Amino acid sequence: MRPRILPALISLCIAACAGSATAKSTSSIHASSKEKQALKWIEKNTENQIQFLEKLVNINSGTTNVDGVREVGAIYAKAFEEIGMQTEWIELPAEMHRAGHLVARHHAKGKSASARKRVLLIGHLDTVFEKSSPFQRFERDGHIAHGPGTVDMKGGNGVILYALRALHHAGLLDDIEVTVYLTGDEEAPGLPLAVTRESLIAAIKSCDVALGFESLVDHLDTATIARRGFLGWTLNVKGTQGHSSLIFSDAMGYGAIYESARILDGFRKALAGQDNLTLSPGRVVGGTEVTDDNENGHGEAFGKANIIAKEVQTAGDLRALTPEQVAASQQTMQDIVAKNLPGTSATLVFAEGYPPMAPTRGNQRLLELLNQINHDLGRKDIEAVAPMRRGAADISFAAPFVPSMGGLGLLGDGDHSPAELVDLRSVPVATSRAALLIYRLSQMPR
Numbered sequence: 001m002r003p004r005i006l007p008a009l010i011s012l013c014i015a016a017c018a019g020s021a022t023a024k025s026t027s028s029i030h031a032s033s034k035e036k037q038a039l040k041w042i043e044k045n046t047e048n049q050i051q052f053l054e055k056l057v058n059i060n061s062g063t064t065n066v067d068g069v070r071e072v073g074a075i076y077a078k079a080f081e082e083i084g085m086q087t088e089w090i091e092l093p094a095e096m097h098r099a100g101h102l103v104a105r106h107h108a109k110g111k112s113a114s115a116r117k118r119v120l121l122i123g124h125l126d127t128v129f130e131k132s133s134p135f136q137r138f139e140r141d142g143h144i145a146h147g148p149g150t151v152d153m154k155g156g157n158g159v160i161l162y163a164l165r166a167l168h169h170a171g172l173l174d175d176i177e178v179t180v181y182l183t184g185d186e187e188a189p190g191l192p193l194a195v196t197r198e199s200l201i202a203a204i205k206s207c208d209v210a211l212g213f214e215s216l217v218d219h220l221d222t223a224t225i226a227r228r229g230f231l232g233w234t235l236n237v238k239g240t241q242g243h244s245s246l247i248f249s250d251a252m253g254y255g256a257i258y259e260s261a262r263i264l265d266g267f268r269k270a271l272a273g274q275d276n277l278t279l280s281p282g283r284v285v286g287g288t289e290v291t292d293d294n295e296n297g298h299g300e301a302f303g304k305a306n307i308i309a310k311e312v313q314t315a316g317d318l319r320a321l322t323p324e325q326v327a328a329s330q331q332t333m334q335d336i337v338a339k340n341l342p343g344t345s346a347t348l349v350f351a352e353g354y355p356p357m358a359p360t361r362g363n364q365r366l367l368e369l370l371n372q373i374n375h376d377l378g379r380k381d382i383e384a385v386a387p388m389r390r391g392a393a394d395i396s397f398a399a400p401f402v403p404s405m406g407g408l409g410l411l412g413d414g415d416h417s418p419a420e421l422v423d424l425r426s427v428p429v430a431t432s433r434a435a436l437l438i439y440r441l442s443q444m445p446r
């Protein structure tokens with residue numbers, strides 16, 4: 001789930017990404033001999049990794065296609081089991097119409113295993129393209145492949161799998177305590193989130209660091225260590241119904257529409273212009289009789305010009321970068337709501353949402369490690385993606401608990417549209433970097 005990236009990305013990338021990890025001779029790479037074995041395996045298996053991606057893209061796994069999501073999950077599960085990982089399918093209540101989640105675990109061997117970091121790798125099995133979409137097939141044209149979920153994010157799941165396969169091949173997986181968590185409903189999460197993300201949060205709490213493999217942004221050498229969270233909110237304002245000629249009087253007051261206008265403009269005056277904060281009312285329905293269906297985004301109102309409005313419902317969202325910014329904004333909004341005009345009352349309710357991923361010191365350290373790895377692979381500095389560029393994702397749930405970094409998947413464009421594509425040259429680059437990152441993190445003390 002993220003806003004569209006620059007449309008010119010691919011042409012930019014063609015110029016900027018000419019050197020890939022595969023183009024470097026392994027002698028110019030700074031890595032241990034076992035790490036180099038893993039890197040060689042990745043280079044040799046790039047075509048195989050692309051074919052595996054093609055197979056999965058050609059199976060529809062739109063979020064509500066429960067059978068399709070499960071089928072995709074079963075293919076990944078088998079692949080993880082083949083390298084000695086244990087898998088588990090997390091079921092969700094049937095009435096949610098969501099497939100559930102795949103978890104694959106590997107326990108480190110050896111005496112000091114429990115002293116080293118436990119790594120969590122996060123992806124998702126579903127796509128936004130349901131069975132009814134005309135966009136269903138993987139189509140390759142040179143180094144570009146179009147298809148649903150190529151970059152969002154079957155490509156990223158493949159980075160996780162092939163990085164672990166490479167480490168297994170090099171004999172390094174034995175040393176790694178790792179959990180892979182692939183959710184089945186990232187694009188349209190089953191609600192309440194307290195239920196559908198319960199086991200993910202438990203997995204996060206049992207690890208020391210979390211990595212997300214949704215797409216790279218702009219070019220091959222980027223990562224995400226900060227992204228905003230979001231919260232839905234609804235504002236319900238009540239006024240005193242009466243003849244319009246009596247508005248502003250002590251008896252009738254100002255009506256629900258003036259009061260809503262006061263509150264919404266108060267939000268704008270108090271909060272617009274803050275760094276990394278947005279607050280947007282998306283739907284307002286007001287009049288004498290109001291019905292509002294927030295789930296389906298549909299509202300209806302009846303009202304007349306000569307009647308003081310009795311009710312206004314507004315639905316909006318709030319996006320912010322840190323938990324402190326969220327809490328302060330909520331307080332500011334409630335303070336504004338409480339100062340009612342005469343003859344009116346108002347309540348503001350916040351729905352559950354995705355927590356912000358703040359740019360913490362722990363996240364910065366992850367970026368520094370990734371940067372070192374990129375240099376060891378003969379590449380340039382990693383650029384941190386601006387927080388405003390990304391929407392929330394499942395990695396956001398990890399951010400309040402453990403150091404987290406996302407955007408480690410493949411490079412592409414057009415996600416959530418029939419123009420979705422992946423630049424296949426990013427396959428060996430992202431997978432090589434992931435293999436070294438997962439291994440080196442897993443060898444650090446907790």
Ligand SMILES: [Zn+2]
Nearest residue numbers: 001002152187
């Ligand atoms: Zn998405």
